[in-house]
Amino acid sequence: MDATSLRRAIARTRLAPVAAFPKRLVSVARHDAKVLRTSARWLVTSREHHNYTYDLTKLSRQHLAWFVSVVCDVPVKQVRGYLAEVESDEPLRRHIEQTTASAARRGLADRHVRYARRIGWYAIVRATRPAHVVETGVDKGLGSCVLASALLRNADEGHPGRLTALDINPEAGYLVRDGRWSEVVDLVIGDSIASIGALDRPVDLFLHDSDHSREHERREFEAVEPKLAPGGILLTDNVTTTNVLAEHAERTGRRFLAYRETPAEHWYRGDGIGVAW
Template sequence: MDRIKLRRAVARTPLAPIAAFPKRLRTVARHDAKVLRRSARWLLTSREHHNYTYDLTSLSRNHLAWFVSVVCDIPVKQVRAYLGEIESDDGLRQHLLAAIAASDRRGLADKEIRYARRIGWYAIVRATRPTHVVETGVDKGLGSVVLASALLRNAQEGHPGRVTSLDINPEAGYLARVAPWSEVVDLVIGDSIASIGALDRPVDLFLHDSDHSRAHEKREFDAVEPKLAPGAILLTDNVTSTNVLAEHAERTGRRFLAYRESPANHWYPGDGIGVAW
């Protein structure tokens, strides 16, 4: 009996799980070895302790382009142009490198500039041309600068806008404190729910990226709902952990989609973008 016939015969017997074990073990070992190599390299070369940054795989980047294309109802070719626009912005990249190098917190930030799913935020802002963007959760301010860059490009094309960035940490947002990006960023320090309640103009695009507990995420979307402009877009950075935005979309009669990123050469499995519109 040849090897193929023998395997097929064994597969029909109670010995099948035992016979398959070595192959299953090799598969798991190869996967775990890859993760361990990436983890070890990250431990030795990265400074980040949270809010990890990385590039997307080419497949994940392509899926992101289609995701934005569907949400914003624009050709995917245009979305790819927006993604390339932020990725090739040397002025922004040099600013970020200089700001990180000069910061007292540089020991917790990598020197390489990698945007991950934030390029999707950029493309959505470029496509929808919002007048007022609100983001909760700023940390170093990388996302704020990405959003501001999109708004500055929109302004050059005759569609100005501003981003209100909310964070409870008074040290947050050091990357967004330099012109020209700072010229379109209003950094507000305080509790996000109270800050949302104090907003004095309609919100065209809202991004939750603060306290990632389910209860707080829900409170933010409930708080911002009466502040939204007609046709406003809601985004969450928490979509891989909760179903809060999907439930909010269903409750308020909106559509909902989720995208999950795949980091390139990183141990972290990635986050995503949830959108309701």
Template sequence: MDGTNFRRAIARTRLAPVAAFPKRFMRVARHDARVIGVSAKWLLTSREHHNFTYDLTTLSREHLAWFVSVTCDVPVGQVRTYLAEIEQDETLRQHIARATSTAERRGLADRRVRYARRIGWYAIVRAIRPTHIVETGVDKGLGTCVLASALLRNAADGDPGRVTSLDINPEAGYLAKSEPWASVVDLVIGDSLASIKQLDRPVDLFLHDSDHHTKHERREFSTVEPKLAPGARLITDNVTVTNVLAEHAEKTGRRFLAYRETPAQHWYPGDGIGIAW
């Protein structure tokens, strides 16, 4: 009996689990060793404690391009061009690195500039050319800078717009307080729900990235609904945390799609983008 037939014979006996155990153990061990190695490197080299930044795998980036293409009804080749724009924007990269190195909270931020799924935000703004974006949850302002960069590119093409960025923390948004990005950003400090109620112009793109508890997220979407322009899109970041936007889309007669990112060489499993349109 050759080796293949012998293994097949063992697989049909009660010894099968015992015989398979070494192979199963080695697969788990190799996986865990990679995870531990990546985690240990991150602990020693990174300063971040939340809102982790990283690059996407090549495959994940390609899936993101198709996600934006489908939800914004633009050719995928054009989306790839938009993704390349933000990734190759050296002026923005240098600004973020400098601003991070001199910030009061630089001990909790990495100088290396990585956007993760935020490149998808950029591509969406470039694709749909919104006049007014509202973003809730700003933190350092990395995402705000990405949105502002897309708006500046749109303005150069003849389609100007602004982003209203809402956060309850008075220290939020320090990366977005420099020109030229600040020229298209209105940073509002205060409760997001109260700030949304005070909006005085229609919203073409709403991005929820603040408190991801179900109740608060649901209240943000219901509060902004009367403020939306015709054809407005709704986005939720960290879409793996709740199903709120999907439920809101169904309730309001919209379509919904979610994208799950895959970080490259990072212990964090990643999150995603949900969009209703």
């Protein structure tokens, strides 16, 4: 009996789990060793303690382009152009690097600029040309910079818009307090629910990225619902954790779609984008 026939014979016996154990052990060991190497490298080279930044894998970036194409009903080639546009925006990259280097909280931020799924936010703003974007949860302001950059590009093409960025932390948003990106950003410090209630103009695009508890996310979508402009789009940065936006979409008669990113060379599993439109 040759080796192949022997393996097949053993696979049909009670010895199969025992015989397969060494191969299974090697597979697990290789996977865990790669994770440990990636984690150790990150611990040494990164300063971030939350809101991790990273690049997307090539495949994940391709899937993101198709995701935006479907949601915004624009050709995928056009979306790829938007993704390349923000990734090659050198003034934006230099602004983030230089502002981070001089910030009081620079000890908890990486100077190397990586946008991850935020390039999808950018493409959605470029494709839909909203007059008013509202973002809850600003932190350093990396996502706000990306959104502001898209709005500035739209304005150059005759479609001006503004970003209302809401955060409860008075130190939030240092990346959008100066420079040309600040010209289209209204940074509001306070409770997001109260701030949404105080909005005085319709919302074309709303992004939840603040307190990621299920209850708070639900309250934000309920609060912004009467503020939405016709055809307003809802985004969540919490789509891998809760089903809140999908449930809200079903209640309000919208379509829903989710994208899950895959980070390149990072221990974090990544997050995603949920859209209701």
